Amino acid sequence: MTTVWSGEALAEAIEAFAPGSVESSAGIDVWLKPESISVVCEGLKTRPEFKFDLLNSLTSVDYIDHFEVVYHLTSLPMNSSAVLKSRVGIGRTDASIPSVVSIWRGADYQEREVWDLMGIRFDGHPNHKRIMLWEGFPGHPLRKDYVTYDQSIVSTAPGASEAGLTDGDE
Amino acid sequence: MAIKTQPVTVNLGPQHPSTHGVFRMRVMFDGEEIVDVEPIFGYLHRGSEKLAEERTYTQIVTLTDRMDYVSSMLNNQAYILAVEKLAGIEPSPRGVWLRMIASELQRIASHLVATGFLLQDLGALGTPLIYAMRERENILDLFEMICGARITNSYLRPGGVFMDAPEEFWPALERGLDDIVSTIDELEEYLSGNEIVFSRTKGTAVLSPELLINASITGPMLRASGVDWDLRHRAPYDYYGRITFERKLHTASDNYARYWVRVQEARESVKIIRQCIEQIEPGPVRPSFDDVPRLLRPPAGDAYAAIEGSKGELGFYLVSDGGISPYRMHVRASSLINLTLLRDMLIGGQFGDLFVTFGSVDLNMGEVDR
Amino acid sequence: MDQAFLDNSLWRNIYCVLAGDSAQCASREYSSGLLPGGMEWLAFLIAAAAIIGLFVNGVLGGVIVLIWGERRLFGRFQSRTGPNRWGPFGMLTSVADAIKTMFKEDLVPAEADRILFNLAPVLIAAPALLVFSVIPFGIGTYVADLNIGVLFIMAVTSLTTLSVLTAAWSSANRIAILSALRSIALLISYEIPMALALVGIIMLAGSMSLGDIIAAQNVPFIIVQPLAFFVFFLAAMAEMARAPFDLTEAESELAAGYLNDYASMKFGIFFLAEFMAEISTSAIVTTLFLSGWRGFDPIPSHFWFGAKLIAVLFVIIWFRMTLPRLRVDQVLKFAWKGLFELTLINIVVTAILIAIWPQPTTSQLWMMAAINWPIAIISIWGVSKLLGTSSYDKPQPDADNPEYPVGSEEIPAASVYKAESTSQAQASNEGGD
Numbered sequence: 001m002t003t004v005w006s007g008e009a010l011a012e013a014i015e016a017f018a019p020g021s022v023e024s025s026a027g028i029d030v031w032l033k034p035e036s037i038s039v040v041c042e043g044l045k046t047r048p049e050f051k052f053d054l055l056n057s058l059t060s061v062d063y064i065d066h067f068e069v070v071y072h073l074t075s076l077p078m079n080s081s082a083v084l085k086s087r088v089g090i091g092r093t094d095a096s097i098p099s100v101v102s103i104w105r106g107a108d109y110q111e112r113e114v115w116d117l118m119g120i121r122f123d124g125h126p127n128h129k130r131i132m133l134w135e136g137f138p139g140h141p142l143r144k145d146y147v148t149y150d151q152s153i154v155s156t157a158p159g160a161s162e163a164g165l166t167d168g169d170e
Numbered sequence: 171m172a173i174k175t176q177p178v179t180v181n182l183g184p185q186h187p188s189t190h191g192v193f194r195m196r197v198m199f200d201g202e203e204i205v206d207v208e209p210i211f212g213y214l215h216r217g218s219e220k221l222a223e224e225r226t227y228t229q230i231v232t233l234t235d236r237m238d239y240v241s242s243m244l245n246n247q248a249y250i251l252a253v254e255k256l257a258g259i260e261p262s263p264r265g266v267w268l269r270m271i272a273s274e275l276q277r278i279a280s281h282l283v284a285t286g287f288l289l290q291d292l293g294a295l296g297t298p299l300i301y302a303m304r305e306r307e308n309i310l311d312l313f314e315m316i317c318g319a320r321i322t323n324s325y326l327r328p329g330g331v332f333m334d335a336p337e338e339f340w341p342a343l344e345r346g347l348d349d350i351v352s353t354i355d356e357l358e359e360y361l362s363g364n365e366i367v368f369s370r371t372k373g374t375a376v377l378s379p380e381l382l383i384n385a386s387i388t389g390p391m392l393r394a395s396g397v398d399w400d401l402r403h404r405a406p407y408d409y410y411g412r413i414t415f416e417r418k419l420h421t422a423s424d425n426y427a428r429y430w431v432r433v434q435e436a437r438e439s440v441k442i443i444r445q446c447i448e449q450i451e452p453g454p455v456r457p458s459f460d461d462v463p464r465l466l467r468p469p470a471g472d473a474y475a476a477i478e479g480s481k482g483e484l485g486f487y488l489v490s491d492g493g494i495s496p497y498r499m500h501v502r503a504s505s506l507i508n509l510t511l512l513r514d515m516l517i518g519g520q521f522g523d524l525f526v527t528f529g530s531v532d533l534n535m536g537e538v539d540r
Numbered sequence: 541m542d543q544a545f546l547d548n549s550l551w552r553n554i555y556c557v558l559a560g561d562s563a564q565c566a567s568r569e570y571s572s573g574l575l576p577g578g579m580e581w582l583a584f585l586i587a588a589a590a591i592i593g594l595f596v597n598g599v600l601g602g603v604i605v606l607i608w609g610e611r612r613l614f615g616r617f618q619s620r621t622g623p624n625r626w627g628p629f630g631m632l633t634s635v636a637d638a639i640k641t642m643f644k645e646d647l648v649p650a651e652a653d654r655i656l657f658n659l660a661p662v663l664i665a666a667p668a669l670l671v672f673s674v675i676p677f678g679i680g681t682y683v684a685d686l687n688i689g690v691l692f693i694m695a696v697t698s699l700t701t702l703s704v705l706t707a708a709w710s711s712a713n714r715i716a717i718l719s720a721l722r723s724i725a726l727l728i729s730y731e732i733p734m735a736l737a738l739v740g741i742i743m744l745a746g747s748m749s750l751g752d753i754i755a756a757q758n759v760p761f762i763i764v765q766p767l768a769f770f771v772f773f774l775a776a777m778a779e780m781a782r783a784p785f786d787l788t789e790a791e792s793e794l795a796a797g798y799l800n801d802y803a804s805m806k807f808g809i810f811f812l813a814e815f816m817a818e819i820s821t822s823a824i825v826t827t828l829f830l831s832g833w834r835g836f837d838p839i840p841s842h843f844w845f846g847a848k849l850i851a852v853l854f855v856i857i858w859f860r861m862t863l864p865r866l867r868v869d870q871v872l873k874f875a876w877k878g879l880f881e882l883t884l885i886n887i888v889v890t891a892i893l894i895a896i897w898p899q900p901t902t903s904q905l906w907m908m909a910a911i912n913w914p915i916a917i918i919s920i921w922g923v924s925k926l927l928g929t930s931s932y933d934k935p936q937p938d939a940d941n942p943e944y945p946v947g948s949e950e951i952p953a954a955s956v957y958k959a960e961s962t963s964q965a966q967a968s969n970e971g972g973d
Contacts, residue, residue, distance in 0.1 A: 002405035055386050056476065059500035061489050070487065072474050072502075076383060076399055083474070106386020108510050117219070132212040132539060141220055142498075148220075180714045188792040199718070202868050291792045293865025295783060300618040365928055366784055366864045521718070522867035525792050 002074070004028050005082040013050070017043050023087070032086045034069075034097045040084070041103045044073065051075045052082065055104040058111060060118045062144045066090045067120055069097055088120060096121035117142040177205050184213045188291050188525040191535025195524075202521045207513050211506075214539035222499040227253050227328060227466040230499065234486075235322035237501065238537035240283050241480045243269070243276035243313075246326040251407055252475035252486035253328045257468035262457050265330020266408050267450040271343070272316065272325055273477075274439040274446070278350055279309040280480035281390075281432040281439075284532040285357060288429055291529040292370055298360055305353040308346050315339045328466060330456030343447070347440050354436055361429070371426035375515040375527040379423065385510040389482025391531065394431045395423035401478040413445050425523075425530040432532070465494050474502075481505050481532055501540060505533040552680075554590050558583035591683055595672055603815040607634040610815075610857050617861040638808065646804040649711055656710035661802075661809035663703035667696045668816040674750055675823045678833045678842035682751075689750040690738055693824060694731070697779060700817065701727040704788065704798050707810070711801035719797030722868055723788040726778055729875035734775035736883035737768045740890040741828055744900065750827050757831035759905040766909075767886040767916040769829045771879045776825065778871065780817040782856060784863040785871055792865075822852035878923045885919050 007025035014022055014030065021036035032040055044052045052073040061068045071084040089095025099122035100107045111122040112131040119140030122128060130137065139146050183194035192213035198206040218237060222230045234245040247269055254261060286302030310320040316335045317325040325331050361367050379395040392399055400417045402410040418434035420427035456462065468490040476485035482504030489498040508531050515527050608623065608631050615622020623630030648657055673683040674692055686692050701723050708720030742748055744764065745756035753761075762769045778785040789797045799810055826832060826848040835844030866874070889912065897904040 053383050054388075056483060057474065057485050057487060057500070057502040059487055059502075061472075061498045070472075072485070072487070076397070079404055104386060105381075105384050106507055106510055108385075109506055110386075113506075132215040134212070141217060178714055178717075180718070187795060201721075202718075289864060293783060293786065293790060293792055294863065295861060296614075297618050297861055300620065304619065364864070365924075366866055369870055369928070370864060370867060520867055520869065522787075522790075522793060522865075 001079075003078075003080045005080060007083075010082050014040055014043070017047065029083045029085050032084055034086050034088045037084075037086055038098045038100065038103070041071075041100050044082075044084075045103055050082075051077050053077070055100070055106045055110075056081070058100075058107050058114065060114045060120055060142075062118065062142065064144055065092070067092075067095050067118065069114070069120060071100075094121075095119060096123055098123050099125040101125055116140070119143060175200065182524075188528070189535075190287065190529070190533060191538075193528075193533075193535055193538070197516075197521075197524070199521060204516050204519050204521060204524060207516045209509060209512055211535070211538050214535045216540065218540045219499050219501065222496055224495060226494050227257075227468070227496065228464060230496070231326060232322065232324045234501075235324055236536060237503070237540055238280075238479070238481070238484075238505065238534045239321060240534055241276050241280040242321060242323045243272045243325060244280070244477065244479045244484060246323065247273045247408075248475065248477045248479065248484045249486045250326045250328055251477060252473055252488045253466065253468070255475045256471065256473035256488050256490055257328065257462075257466055259329050259462050260457065262330045262454050263409075263451055264334070264453040265327075265455040267446050268316070268331045268335060268455060269326050270408050270410070270413075271443050271446045271450075272313070272323070272331070274443045275309050275312060277480045278436045278439045279306045280532075281436040282306050282309075282353075284432055284480075284529070285429065285436075288425075288526065288529040288532075289361075289367070291525040292367065298357065301353065301356060301360075305350055308349055312339070312343060312346055315342060327456055329462040330454075332456065334455045340447070343443070347443060350440055351437070354433060358433060361433075368426070370523070370526060371429060371530070372422070372424055374425050374519065374523050375530065376422070376424045377511060377515065381511065381514070382423075386507050387482065387511065389479065389504055389508070390431045390435060391428055391482065391508055393417065394420045394427035396421040401476060401483060405476075407475070407477055409446075409449075412449060413442050415442050415445075425526055428530045428532075467492060467494055476502065479504055481534070481537070482508055501537075503537045503540060505535075505537040508533060509538065554587040555583050558586055595683060596669060599669060599672055599816055599819065600812065602819055603812050604634045604638065606815050606819060606853065607637075609853075613854070613857050614861060617858070641808040641811075642805050644804040646806065647801075649713070649801050651712040652801065653710040653712070656706050657801075658806070660703050660707035660710060661806045661813075663706055664700060664813040665809050665816070667699040667703070668813040668820060670696045671820040672823070675820070675827055676750055676754065676832060677823075677845050678840065681833075681842065685749055685751045687747070687749045690742060690748045690753070690828075694735055694738075697817075697820075698727060698731055700779075700813075707802070708798040711798075713800050715794050716798045716800050719788045719790075719794050723781065723798070725868065725872060726781065726785065726787060729872050730775045730778040730879075733771050733875055733879035733883050734779065736880070736887060737772040737775065738828070739883075740765050740768045740886050743887075743890055743894050744905075750832070753828060754832040754834060757834060758902040759909065760829060760831040762829040763909045764905050764912060765829070765886065765890070766913055767882055767889075767919065769825075770916065770920065771882050771886070772829070773825060775875070775879060776821045777856065777859065778875070780814070780821055782818070783860040784866050786860075786865055787868055787871060790865055818853065818856060819849070822849050822856065825852050874927065878927050882919055882923060885915065889915055 005028065007028050007030045011022045011025035011030045014032075018036060018039050021033055021040050023031040023033055025031065044050045052075045054074040054076055056072040056074050057070075058072075059070050061070065066087045067089045069086045069088060071086075072081065073084065074081045086097060088097045095118075097120060099111055101111060101122075102124070108125075108127070109131060111125055112127070112129060114120050115122060115125075115128065116130040116132050117140055129135065133141075141148075177198045177200045179196060179198045181194070181196055183189040184192035189195075194210040194213065196208040196210065197204060216236075218233050222233055225233065231246055231249065234249045235242040237245050250269070253259070282302040282305055286299035289298035289302075290296065313323055313325075314320050316339055317323050317331075317333065319325075377391075377395060379392070379397045382392050382395055383397065388399065396419055398417055398419055401407070402413075402415070403417055415438045418431055418438060420431050468488075470490055470492045472487065472489040474485055474487045476483045478484075483502065484504050485502030487498075487500040487502065488496050491497040512528075512531070515531075516524055519527065611633070612622040612629070623633035626632045626636050648654060671693055674686050674689040676682040676685070704723045705720045708716035708723075741753060741761055744761065745753040747753065747756075781788045788794075789799065794800075799807060802810060823845075826845060830848045830852070832848075833841035833845040835841065890908075893908050893911065894900075897908070900908060
């Protein structure tokens, strides 16, 4: 059975080798400062007490006032797992975070996907291009303020404002 | 006089018979040797993750069917586990056993498709593919008996499955398992004595286990390199803790090893189903609607649940804000992530091996693009 | 007009019926011809046109039947029915396909070299038909019995590659050019073992004429020359690019190779030429190795030829249906390192045997066979050992990888930092340990 690190314990362990990198922790989650993500991930991968060699999943969530990048890690030798999170783009401006492709190559397509669909820039990614959508696609669809195609048609149709059909998100 | 040569760029796909859907590659050849590959996807992108934000938790089950459309049951299972974890639902035992049977049958079907298409890519004009597909048809018939649908099953619900298997399902399942074993024997006979299959697949596209783990590649590809990592064993979900099965490992990590691991895993799945049939207990197939309402409102929070899918770790990350639909759904698509090392596998190889390697990765464009 | 034409019963019958009481037909039963005297040249032309028409249409009809038969056989091999809707046993399916192909739009790519693009189907169909001109389909049923018949076949069949290159180059398609390059590589490699395999037969028969070769086969040469048959059959499969050597058309790699940009009847002609090549190869194998039309009475010679032809076709289709494709380098390696050696062995052995028995009688041919078979089996086994992949050692079922030791059953003791122990799926944790 895979053991899950509690956020508190993991935060303590991270602080031990990378002081000042943890923002907060709760449950099984640890919130890291975006700028320290490379250092922490490098440590988590190489240090003998963690050995997080597998990046299960890298994703992001739009929390309206900020974005959150979520890393799920697993250690195959220790059979343990951990969850790292990082708040980026506070106030929806310039969402960017250092890339972890140099640490885990598995992050390659996942970071591109996050950039494509959520619009979070990964600094240092070797091939920072869109993956699912074409270059020049307007906007990033998974953002909560993204106006979908049919919504935009409805909201620009004549008489839409009287009917209260202007886009509801935002 | 030295002849001047120049690499030539060829566009393969998205309309190509062997790209398993709508995958595109811009390949640079120097004669028959591959110099560079650029994979391009997105032709089947339907925005499932965005669509999920507008649907209730039960409705999303139908979206997951359409992701990896050759292993719908496994997608259902991964999604349902995430919902159960998010909402803290206690599943009913009979439902869990039924969904384990269904998902193992689906795993066999998926591996058969992968094996058949790999041989098709090797140039065996359809004969092994049709042998594999014929057996898959039997499995789909079994699915039709338990849920009325063949491909897009939508069989699972939070807490179990939506209906019990009919009486006639159980003898049909027994017959089906015997057929599956004989088909796998037949396929193995075909591959284990065939010099051409050997010479084409052995020693091609070899990857080291360290690289595979570093690239987040899981499932049969990882086990073909000798790493014993199977979530059914390492992090048992459902009732896999009560099942004993062998993890089939191979150490060569080439195209043949991946192929071999899939065929052996299909055999192990038959054993798992037999154990499930022994241990299944009577009872309701899902909790009552008082405990698990149709319109779920999980508490705010997030949950990540992963299963051992047919192609690797298949995970669902759900974020709830307490509403009737998820605030965010993310799919950890094993098909997409397994493609990470495609360039490493192909560059320096022969054109003839391109689609064999591609087939041995076993990907499904519905899952890559979502 | 010399005697060779009059030995040809097809020719003689038409010519003599028309020309009648001329010098050539004097000894025959034809008393008066349909044409007035002095019009022998017209009789000659009409006879030639009739024979050409008969052969071309006969071959095309054979192709239609072959396509139907191949599809039915595919169905049987793949445990399905095959075509069965249109006509009895689906026999009209290929006719319907031919009509459909003719009515499709004839597309020419904008970048294509139009002249060569239109010429290529002609170039591929002509040599495929020319091969049939030297093949005796029965006693006296042939267009011409050339004294260099074997050489003629070799020369004409190698023209196919030229038309493949023309088709690929003119359609300005990179995939097509890759396919054409493969085709040329195949030709260069397989022409040599193919020609060398026939040397043994030519030595035995003492002639390159197909008629003489058939006459020499008191014992079919497949029995006397097993090694030559093995090499020739595989090389011929490679020459006509059939599985497992279908590199030029490899649909899982090159889509359709050089045919990519062809549509309508131009595609249809390529398709027909491919099947014509299949029939002609079978006919050549039948003639050279299965003693052609020879059999025993009262069954007519044409039926013997047809039966042997169908048997060879069946084997070719069987190969195509069963075997996966080889890679280019493996195919070329097979030609140069495998088949080439085998033909050399065959030539040396046959030369020695001919030196012992210069004019072999039937019993001496049987003795040659007795010597040749063990040599063939040993040399083929040796070559397969030399070229084959070593037998695959089955891995340990629970092998733990020393470089990455995660295969161990016991999981390391929980560290001090461990807090909660949950399954990945918390909700069903009674399923855990």
